[in-house]
Amino acid sequence: MSEVMSMERALVVYESVFGDARAIAHAVGDGLSAFLEATAVAAAEAPPELGPDVRLLVVGGPNHAFGMPRPSTREGAVSQHGAVIPDLATGLHEWLEAVRVPPGRLAAAAFDTRTSGHRILVKMDHAARTEEKLLGKLGAVILAPAQHFFVADTKGPLIDGEEDRARAWGRTLGELAAARADSR
Template sequence: MKAVVVVESWFGNTREIGEAVARGLTVSGVQVEVASVDEAPAAVDGDVGLLVIGAPTHNRGLSTADTRAKAAEAVHRPVGSGAREWVASAILPDDLNLAVFDTTNGRGWLSGSAAKAAARILSGRAPGRSIQTRTFVVRGMAGPLRPGEVEAAEAWGRSLATVTR
């Protein structure tokens, strides 16, 4: 059983959640690779049973070139590509199980969801495929994560392990 976790993270919170999901998968016997969206493979191997994608919510959805530029400036890093572009272009096996999470500093419809935006793109590429989504909350724009979110991510990872069997 193999899984890949692809993460876009600017302040480290989304990466922390992605690593927690990976720990949950690992303790459940799944072999996991975690990669930043800039390092993620253009094609997911056919022996991978689960793809988990994580992204921060920017302006009620996935990041754009403009919102990434602002985030990159805030953390003094070069602007990279985002989950939006990777999700739209990655070559995915037909039988791949999909899960998407986001981090946001709010809850409810007003804050939007990068996970739901990514799931819409993926659904358009693979109609009828079930895609699990989950949101994790960050305090403020840069964090830290709300207490209990890392543990919730590990638990979600353990539950996702059942779809890779």
């Protein structure tokens, strides 16, 4: 491992109401850790500023009403599904809007979780697409297409095999990030 590589880190920032996106985030981090030091952290606890050691930022969370969670859908999760959300006002969207990143070419990737693989609904559910847009606004380069992970129902659980798929995606991202760092 080169000196440059050993300083590099990946950060996985997630929002998760029922724990499914959190499990995916940790599985992605597991896969990434074969290539670079990786940490998964909830958006509520994520740093407001990324250091230059963060080479790869992966973000993800659930689809809520066809998009990223927002205060009204978090409130819906509490009132309709008994979720416990200490702070309805902040999550991944809000973190991505506020985070400061160092100048340079931050690599990034996005994922979301969703209940249905139906072709039309997959098109309409756009959480990961919005995440990619927000990453773009930060000047990040999207390293690989967004991934969508499926839950059996609103409160989960994840469909069998999804954590393995997330781990494999993490390995792919780690490999791409390492190759990109080597070629700089």
